[in-house]
Amino acid sequence: MDTNKNFLVGIFGDEDVLLQAVPAIRDKGIKIHEVYTPFPVHGLDEVLGYKRTRLPIAAFLFGMTGTSLALIMQLWMMGYDWPMIIGGKNFVSLPPFVPVTFELTVLLAALGMVATFMIVSDMKPYKWPRQYDLRSTDDKHVMAIDLGDNKLSKAEIESILKSSGAQEVNEKNFE
Amino acid sequence: MQVTSAIREPLITGGKTVHDVSEDISRQVEGKPSTLWKMAFGISAVLFAYGFYCVCVLLWEGVGVWGLNKTVGWAWDITNFVWWVGIGHAGTLISAILLLFRQKWRMSINRAAEAMTIFAVICAATFPLAHMGRLWLGFYWALPLPNTFGSLWVNFNSPLLWDVFAISTYFTVSLVFWYIGLIPDFAVIRDRAVRSGHKVRATIYNALSFGWDGAAKTWMRYESVALILAGLSTPLVLSVHTIVSFDFATSIVPGWHTTIFPPYFVAGAIFSGFAMVLTLLLITRKVFKLEDYITIYHIELMNIVIIITGSIVGIAYITEFFIAWYGQVPAEKYAFINRATGPYWWAYWSMMTCNVISPQLFWFKKLRTNIAATFVLSIIVNIGMWFERFVIIVTSIHRDYLPSSWSMFYPTMYDVGEYIFTFGLFFTAFFLFAKFFPVINMAEVKSIVKSSSEKKH
Numbered sequence: 001m002d003t004n005k006n007f008l009v010g011i012f013g014d015e016d017v018l019l020q021a022v023p024a025i026r027d028k029g030i031k032i033h034e035v036y037t038p039f040p041v042h043g044l045d046e047v048l049g050y051k052r053t054r055l056p057i058a059a060f061l062f063g064m065t066g067t068s069l070a071l072i073m074q075l076w077m078m079g080y081d082w083p084m085i086i087g088g089k090n091f092v093s094l095p096p097f098v099p100v101t102f103e104l105t106v107l108l109a110a111l112g113m114v115a116t117f118m119i120v121s122d123m124k125p126y127k128w129p130r131q132y133d134l135r136s137t138d139d140k141h142v143m144a145i146d147l148g149d150n151k152l153s154k155a156e157i158e159s160i161l162k163s164s165g166a167q168e169v170n171e172k173n174f175e
Numbered sequence: 176m177q178v179t180s181a182i183r184e185p186l187i188t189g190g191k192t193v194h195d196v197s198e199d200i201s202r203q204v205e206g207k208p209s210t211l212w213k214m215a216f217g218i219s220a221v222l223f224a225y226g227f228y229c230v231c232v233l234l235w236e237g238v239g240v241w242g243l244n245k246t247v248g249w250a251w252d253i254t255n256f257v258w259w260v261g262i263g264h265a266g267t268l269i270s271a272i273l274l275l276f277r278q279k280w281r282m283s284i285n286r287a288a289e290a291m292t293i294f295a296v297i298c299a300a301t302f303p304l305a306h307m308g309r310l311w312l313g314f315y316w317a318l319p320l321p322n323t324f325g326s327l328w329v330n331f332n333s334p335l336l337w338d339v340f341a342i343s344t345y346f347t348v349s350l351v352f353w354y355i356g357l358i359p360d361f362a363v364i365r366d367r368a369v370r371s372g373h374k375v376r377a378t379i380y381n382a383l384s385f386g387w388d389g390a391a392k393t394w395m396r397y398e399s400v401a402l403i404l405a406g407l408s409t410p411l412v413l414s415v416h417t418i419v420s421f422d423f424a425t426s427i428v429p430g431w432h433t434t435i436f437p438p439y440f441v442a443g444a445i446f447s448g449f450a451m452v453l454t455l456l457l458i459t460r461k462v463f464k465l466e467d468y469i470t471i472y473h474i475e476l477m478n479i480v481i482i483i484t485g486s487i488v489g490i491a492y493i494t495e496f497f498i499a500w501y502g503q504v505p506a507e508k509y510a511f512i513n514r515a516t517g518p519y520w521w522a523y524w525s526m527m528t529c530n531v532i533s534p535q536l537f538w539f540k541k542l543r544t545n546i547a548a549t550f551v552l553s554i555i556v557n558i559g560m561w562f563e564r565f566v567i568i569v570t571s572i573h574r575d576y577l578p579s580s581w582s583m584f585y586p587t588m589y590d591v592g593e594y595i596f597t598f599g600l601f602f603t604a605f606f607l608f609a610k611f612f613p614v615i616n617m618a619e620v621k622s623i624v625k626s627s628s629e630k631k632h
Binding site: 016038040053055059103111113117118120121 | 192193194197319326327328329330331332333334336337340341344347348351352355358359362363365366367369370381382383385386387388389390391392393394395396397398399400403404407408410411414418421617618619621622625
């Protein structure tokens with residue numbers, strides 16, 4: 001992905017214009033590299049044709065791991081490794097194990113999902129993202145179109161971007 | 176497309192644009208601290224230093240410097256613990272439960288409220304750790320780690336151990352939730368630093384933002400993570416104070432042994448948490464001039480939550496009393512009559528006045544939209560909630576089963592000192608947060624500027 005070098009960058013000022021523009025541009029056969037927005041724009045992933053994220057499945061699997069680990073740990077420690085009589089109660093009974101099991105389920109689901117998110121999105125403290133336009137974290141929606149990936153000429157893409165509502169169109173080259 | 180009812184009041188006033196949001200919120204991170212901030216931070220640091228001295232004496236001498244005795248073995252330490260944990264409930268409630276209910280007014284207040292949660296939970300944790308006597312062994316004793324006693328494990332039947340798991344999970348998940356929210360906002364400050372040529376600041380905030388790019392795909396995953404974290408945190412918030420209440424409810428001490436404790440503690444926690452959020456936000460919006468983001472409407476809505484939870488707490492107090500009479504268990508009946516008329520009557524009636532009567536004043540729209548009244552009442556509510564925990568804990572155990580062991584509790588300067596320590600810690604941390612981190616969630620607020628701003632289109 002990072003081997004691409006020459007991009008045409010369309011700047012949009014309004015999220016509703018952007019939501020109209022994306023399908024219009026894609027209908028013309030232009031491949032959009034990515035859109036960078038200052039805040040989550042609902043419906044943008046659908047018009048860009050992204051598949052739904054599978055992070056909920058990861059969260060569920062991590063949660064189940066937490067549940068099993070917590071139960072196995074408590075049953076083994078309290079019932080097998082060192083059973084102790086506490087208040088004359090059974091060595092193993094499930095109700096007192098519920099709180100710890102619940103907490104570890106939540107803990108592992110949350111930490112596992114966030115770690116997965118960081119890994120799949122390639123987020124690292126020492127990494128600088130490619131910045132097509134610095135205003136993409138302020139108030140502009142920035143659409144990056146890879147020129148090497150598209151058959152249409154630069155001028156054609158530029159005019160399509162302009163006609164679909166882009167406030168400005170710039171060229172951005174990465175070494 | 177979003178449809179916002181025309182009768183709803185705007186959540187952001189002053190005709191702000193998306194760019195104004197970045198400008199207003201980043202300004203205090205980028206600029207030099209104001210005199211007001213320096214004064215507030217200085218006072219907190221002095222409290223922290225005095226408290227730190229008291230904590231050092233406590234650790235050197237042992238728990239004996241507290242005013243505990245054989246009968247009252249739990250007093251200010253556990254009162255303060257429960258009080259701080261309760262305060263720590265509003266943040267995640269606001270960001271998780273209100274996110275699930277799609278309440279947009281959470282967006283201006285969730286960042287500061289979550290920060291408050293995290294600092295409050297840290298403050299709370301200092302008390303049980305100190306009460307263990309040997310702080311440095313705390314983790315070793317409280318967690319199921321292999322040990323030199325032949326791997327004698329921790330007792331999973333004990334609510335005190337459930338507390339260890341509940342509080343540490345709550346702290347970790349709240350911290351992660353808060354940090355995930357901060358990531359896009361750190362990127363805002365990073366990009367502004369790049370544009371203005373501050374290289375060091377850009378590098379620091381880029382590292383803090385984990386190289387955030389703001390791509391549509393990242394946002395899609397991000398939103399999914401936020402939603403699931405909210406779903407996970409919702410039962411978590413409710414579980415934490417439930418488990419704290421188990422510390423008391425699973426015992427056989429009259430006055431503690433009640434099934435009403437879990438819901439009553441959770442309502443009380445939200446009540447005190449919202450009160451503390453109001454206290455802090457009223458100061459923050461003044462110091463950082465955020466009146467357009469934290470509006471009177473936000474304050475009114477929080478006050479409505481205070482009426483509801485305050486009334487639940489009031490009903491719980493009355494129910495407890497009724498059941499003590501209706502159940503006709505002599506010890507239980509005595510415990511409650513002793514609460515209201517015994518040597519701690521003043522604590523009981525302070526609690527009743529502050530928690531049951533004072534929030535009812537918010538039925539008047541004039542009062543719940545008045546900043547001065549809200550500020551005073553928010554502090555009164557937290558005084559009341561402190562007394563609630565003190566009343567539950569001390570009045571229930573100061574009359575032991577044997578009248579010869581009956582006793583009173585008198586705090587020493589070290590009981591007070593550790594409480595001051597947590598105040599110093601809490602406010603020092605909060606003011607540092609407010610200076611170096613964006614206090615309002617810019618990304619979320621930007622997403623509602625168009626639909627819920629005063630500005631005419």
